[in-house]
Amino acid sequence: MDILAYLIPVSLLLGGIGLAAFFWMLRSRQYDDPQGDANRILKPDWEDHPKP
Amino acid sequence: MSIMNAPAPMACPACAVVPSAERLAALAAPRPARLMLSLPTVHCAACMTTVEGGLEALAGVTSARVNLTLRRVSVEATQDVTADRLIAALSRLGYEAHELDAGLLSATETDRQGQDLLMRLGVAGFAMMNVMLLSVAVWSGAEDATRQMFHWISAMIALPTVAFAGQPFFRSAWASLRAGRLGMDVPISLALILASGMSLFETLMGGRHAYFDAAVSLTFFLLAGRYLDHRTRAVARSAAEELAALEVPRASVLRDGIETVVPLGEVMAGDLVRVRPGGRMPVDGVVLDGASEVDRSLLTGESLPAYAGPGSMVSAGEVNLTGPLTLRVIAAGRHSSLHRMADLVAVAESAKTRYTSLAERAARIYAPMVHILSGGAFVYWLWQTGGDVRFAINISAAVLIITCPCALGLAVPAVVTSASGKLFRKGLLIKHGTALERLAEIDTVVFDKTGTLTMGSPQPVDLHRHAPDVLAVAAGLAAASSHPLAMALAAQGIAPADVSDLREVPGFGVEGQWRGQTVRLGRADWVGTAALPMTATYLLLNGQSHGFGFTDRLRPGAEATVKALRAQSKHIVLLSGDATAAVAEMAGRLGITDWTAEALPAEKAARIAALTALGHKVLMVGDGLNDTAALVAAHVSISPASALDAARVASDIVLLGQDMAPIADAVRIAGQARRRIVENFGISALYNVVAVPLALAGFATPLAAALAMSLSSITVSINALRLR
Numbered sequence: 001m002d003i004l005a006y007l008i009p010v011s012l013l014l015g016g017i018g019l020a021a022f023f024w025m026l027r028s029r030q031y032d033d034p035q036g037d038a039n040r041i042l043k044p045d046w047e048d049h050p051k052p
Numbered sequence: 053m054s055i056m057n058a059p060a061p062m063a064c065p066a067c068a069v070v071p072s073a074e075r076l077a078a079l080a081a082p083r084p085a086r087l088m089l090s091l092p093t094v095h096c097a098a099c100m101t102t103v104e105g106g107l108e109a110l111a112g113v114t115s116a117r118v119n120l121t122l123r124r125v126s127v128e129a130t131q132d133v134t135a136d137r138l139i140a141a142l143s144r145l146g147y148e149a150h151e152l153d154a155g156l157l158s159a160t161e162t163d164r165q166g167q168d169l170l171m172r173l174g175v176a177g178f179a180m181m182n183v184m185l186l187s188v189a190v191w192s193g194a195e196d197a198t199r200q201m202f203h204w205i206s207a208m209i210a211l212p213t214v215a216f217a218g219q220p221f222f223r224s225a226w227a228s229l230r231a232g233r234l235g236m237d238v239p240i241s242l243a244l245i246l247a248s249g250m251s252l253f254e255t256l257m258g259g260r261h262a263y264f265d266a267a268v269s270l271t272f273f274l275l276a277g278r279y280l281d282h283r284t285r286a287v288a289r290s291a292a293e294e295l296a297a298l299e300v301p302r303a304s305v306l307r308d309g310i311e312t313v314v315p316l317g318e319v320m321a322g323d324l325v326r327v328r329p330g331g332r333m334p335v336d337g338v339v340l341d342g343a344s345e346v347d348r349s350l351l352t353g354e355s356l357p358a359y360a361g362p363g364s365m366v367s368a369g370e371v372n373l374t375g376p377l378t379l380r381v382i383a384a385g386r387h388s389s390l391h392r393m394a395d396l397v398a399v400a401e402s403a404k405t406r407y408t409s410l411a412e413r414a415a416r417i418y419a420p421m422v423h424i425l426s427g428g429a430f431v432y433w434l435w436q437t438g439g440d441v442r443f444a445i446n447i448s449a450a451v452l453i454i455t456c457p458c459a460l461g462l463a464v465p466a467v468v469t470s471a472s473g474k475l476f477r478k479g480l481l482i483k484h485g486t487a488l489e490r491l492a493e494i495d496t497v498v499f500d501k502t503g504t505l506t507m508g509s510p511q512p513v514d515l516h517r518h519a520p521d522v523l524a525v526a527a528g529l530a531a532a533s534s535h536p537l538a539m540a541l542a543a544q545g546i547a548p549a550d551v552s553d554l555r556e557v558p559g560f561g562v563e564g565q566w567r568g569q570t571v572r573l574g575r576a577d578w579v580g581t582a583a584l585p586m587t588a589t590y591l592l593l594n595g596q597s598h599g600f601g602f603t604d605r606l607r608p609g610a611e612a613t614v615k616a617l618r619a620q621s622k623h624i625v626l627l628s629g630d631a632t633a634a635v636a637e638m639a640g641r642l643g644i645t646d647w648t649a650e651a652l653p654a655e656k657a658a659r660i661a662a663l664t665a666l667g668h669k670v671l672m673v674g675d676g677l678n679d680t681a682a683l684v685a686a687h688v689s690i691s692p693a694s695a696l697d698a699a700r701v702a703s704d705i706v707l708l709g710q711d712m713a714p715i716a717d718a719v720r721i722a723g724q725a726r727r728r729i730v731e732n733f734g735i736s737a738l739y740n741v742v743a744v745p746l747a748l749a750g751f752a753t754p755l756a757a758a759l760a761m762s763l764s765s766i767t768v769s770i771n772a773l774r775l776r
Contacts, residue, residue: 004198008205012182019178026171036120042097 087127087135088152089142092708094123099147106145107138124152163286169279172217176272179213180265184758187265191755203255203262210264211248217271218244220278236415236460239422240274243267243452250449253442261446266453266757273765277462280469285485287476303334306378319384327372327379329534337379339364343558344375345535349502349676354630356587357536359575369677374535375558409486410729411464418460426451429748443750450752454743456761463732463768470775471725479709480690480718487704489729490688491722493669497617498660498682500674501628501638504692506604507710510540510587513601522598524549526591529562529573537589537602538562538573561589569594586633603637607692609713614642616716623668627651627659629678657681673715675699690715724775732768739764 025031045051094103100118103125107116112133118125127138135151142149186202194202221237221244228235244267251262304313306324316334319325327333329344345357348370357373360366366379430448437443472482482488499505515523528551530538542548551564551571561574572592576583579590581597591598614624626647628635635649648659656674660682663670672679672686675695683689683702691703700706707714743760746752 004201008186011185012209015178015182019174022174022178023171026167026174031167031170033119033121036100036118039097039100039120043101045101 087129087133087138089125089127089135089138090150090152091118091123091125091142091147092150093148094118094120094125102145103142103147106141110137110141113138125149166279166282166286169220169275169282172220173272173275173279175213176217176268176275179209179217180268180272183210183265183268187754187758190262199260200255200258203251203264206262206264207252207255210268211252214244214248214267214271217275221271221274234419234423236419239419239452240270240456240461242423242426243449243456244271246445246449247453250445254446257442261754263449263453263754263757266754266761269758269761270453270456273456273761274461277465280462281465284465284469284472284482287472316384319381321381321383323381323384325379325381327377329372329374329376331372333366333368333370333372333379335379335381335384336367337365337381337383339366339377340380341378342375343560344377345373347371347373347536349508354502356631374533374556409464409489410726410733411460414460414733422452422455425455425744425748433750447747447750447752450747450757451744453757454747454752454760455740460733460736462765463736463772464729466769466772467725467728467732467775470772471721474721474775475714475718478714478717479707479711480714481706481708482704483706484704487688488722488725490669490704491671491719492726494622494671494687494719496623496625496663496668497671497673498625498627498663498686499614499644500656500672500676500679500682501626501630501635502604503675503694504673504679505607505610505626505638505642505712507607508694509605510537510602511605512541512544513603515544515546515600518598518600521549522591522593525551525566525571525593526573526598526600528566529554529564529571529591532556532564533562533573535561535589537587537600540602541589541600566593604634606641607710607712609711611642613712613716614644616713617719618643620716620719622671622719625659625663627656627682629653629656629676653678653681657685660685671719672703674703690718721775728772728775732771735767735771736764 030037091103094100100120103118104116107113107125107127110129110133112130114128114130116125116127127133129138139149139151183206186206190199190202218241221240225235225237225241229238247263247267247270251264251267254260254262303316303319304311304326305319306326311326319335324340325335325337333346339360339362341362343359343361346360346366347357348354348367360372360377365382366377368384426448429451430444433444433447434441468485468488471488475482502508518526523546527542527544527546528548530541531548532551532554533539533542533556549566551566554562554564556562557574557578560578561572563570563572563574565571570592572579573589576588576590576599579592579597581590581599584599584601587602587604588599589602591600617624624644624646626635626639626642626644628638628647628649629651630649632649635647639645639647648655651659656679660670660672664685664687669687672683672689673691674680674683674689675691676699679691680699680702683691683699688705689703690705690707691699692707693700693709695703695706705718739760743752743756746756
């Protein structure tokens with residue numbers, strides 16, 4: 001059962017990274033236009049090379 | 053997109069009230085670099101590319117970004133770019149665009165409360181998953197030191213989470229306790245605090261049962277409900293504000309012979325105001341100069357334009373049709389008749405909030421019952437065990453957790469969100485929280501005519517009765533006028549005759565020369581004939597007069613809506629301020645037998661009050677100022693987006709598109725939503741009937757509590773999604 005001493009902190013850390021990512025998304029206003037973002041991936045611009 | 057939330061700079065709070073020289077200068081200067089346009093027709097990825105690309109190609113535009121969810125585009129540009137240029141460019145691309153008052157919108161642009169709730173929801177979700185993981189290990193038989201360690205880790209995650217994520221509940225519970233009420237949030241907060249405190253104590257004592265998972269998942273589910281509720285309201289509010297922001301309230305005032313555009317709030321009685329053809333009267337006043345015709349249909353329901361010349365009184369909200377008018381202001385702002393009507397509405401608004409929603413009625417039974425059950429369990433077990441406080445508190449905490457008001461807290465918002473979302477996609481905006489429930493109860497529908505069942509745009513009838521020559525001359529004259537009747541005539545696709553020396557006589561009509569004779573198109577008395585008993589314009593040709601009758605075009609979907617509502621066995625009434633002949637014709641076309649013409653605003657409201665007194669629940673559909681009192685008096689009300697501001701404010705639901713057909717759907721969906729809400733109460737009551745006796749008897753384990761709570765939350769949410 002010693003493995004628990006590693007696994008529990010690891011699982012908490014991974015969850016914490018997810019939570020931090022969620023905070024960042026919220027702060028950088030990525031939930032303002034869910035419909036627009038869903039459609040933006042279909043735009044053909046910059047398909048062949050990245051946006052300069 | 054952090055630029056999106058830059059608030060409008062305001063030097064001091066008083067600047068909003070006191071008209072300063074700076075403010076006037078700011079209004080006269082070119083619009084600020086940040087422009088916001090409403091794009092009602094944008095809907096796909098290709099639209100976004102076209103709009104953004106098209107706008108960015110314009111000189112002076114630095115960037116344009118479409119928000120598809122809100123159907124808006126925000127444009128950053130240099131000072132000299134005006135909204136008109138952008139709108140023209142967009143209309144060339146095939147998109148309808150309207151300027152929005154960015155100042156009015158900045159409040160909704162950043163939905164702080166929503167973000168706050170979402171953040172708490174995220175924290176609760178994270179904690180719930182981790183605590184649940186540890187709890188599963190305990191339930192599957194972790195013993196002694198392992199169980200103890202898992203409980204401690206759970207405590208370390210759960211306690212800060214409940215303290216942070218539960219704040220909305222604690223705050224509202226505290227507020228309702230201070231007001232001496234027992235709201236829904238009191239038992240919720242009690243359950244959260246008791247469950248966390250008790251579990252911490254149990255962990256300290258090395259006990260078997262801890263309810264950390266229950267406390268955290270309760271927070272999560274209830275926050276989800278609260279967020280859905282907030283979301284529905286925020287969408288409605290932002291759309292309603294957008295409608296308000298579309299009308300930028302300005303007036304052009306003549307001061308020392310110079311015309312300046314000022315905000316409406318700065319116009320005073322005695323000022324001179326100029327109103328151009330096509331403009332809406334900003335104030336109540338008396339005409340000093342100019343002659344024109346005014347359209348009063350929004351105020352009175354009359355479809356015939358009225359003559360206005362020096363000395364005539366005009367009211368705010370009327371539309372100037374043909375010639376420019378100069379008015380001396382009699383009343384402006386909050387003293388104008390328009391505003392007095394709006395004040396009346398504000399009073400009635402509070403009456404509407406007296407309606408108790410199903411959720412409130414359920415909470416009224418629920419909150420005391422939970423406290424009695426939990427308190428009773430505590431007292432009983434204290435007596436039964438001979439003073440074992442720890443055991444008794446454990447039981448009463450379990451009772452509180454199991455009776456968690458998930459059905460009330462999650463199921464009602466889920467149903468309302470799903471129903472409002474459905475109706476929003478059909479083009480109906482639910483403005484009031486209880487509007488759907490009230491809509492489900494109606495048995496009578498009252499329609500207004502002008503502007504509601506009809507579009508308020510005239511269409512010529514029986515054109516083929518006239519000789520081709522007559523038609524051609526009429527079309528030639530009509531092409532020179534901006535009067536709605538003339539424009540309707542010109543739009544018929546008749547090849548116009550070559551009429552020269554065209555001259556518009558404001559308030560009377562158009563005059564011109566055709567084959568050496570004077571021809572006129574306009575009012576009956578000007579042409580020298582008797583008026584027809586309908587909306588009409590008259591042509592003078594060869595000394596003979598020809599009358600062109602007009603009828604109002606039906607709003608698309610009007611017939612289908614009336615038919616569908618009748619199929620749902622609703623009683624249909626037509627109440628109009630218009631002349632008897634026009635109303636009778638319309639009622640005949642739609643097959644409405646119960647109709648009243650020439651109804652005054654007070655009569656409309658009285659009729660609705662009479663229907664209500666007979667026990668009917670009335671849905672009022674209207675758009676004019678003369679309907680406002682009736683809209684307020686009705687059980688629930690709908691107005692089209694083209695309605696006057698006051699009417700829109702008074703109504704619970706706004707019809708965003710031209711088509712009327714969604715109204716019948718709304719009535720049907722509202723009925724369904726109400727049934728789903730009641731079903732959800734039934735489902736959660738069933739869970740409680742099974743689980744509460746177990747908890748009272750002391751057989752409830754954390755596993756049983758978690759199962760009951762999750763299962764009931766999931767079932768009610770799925771049931772909410774069954775709306776069609």
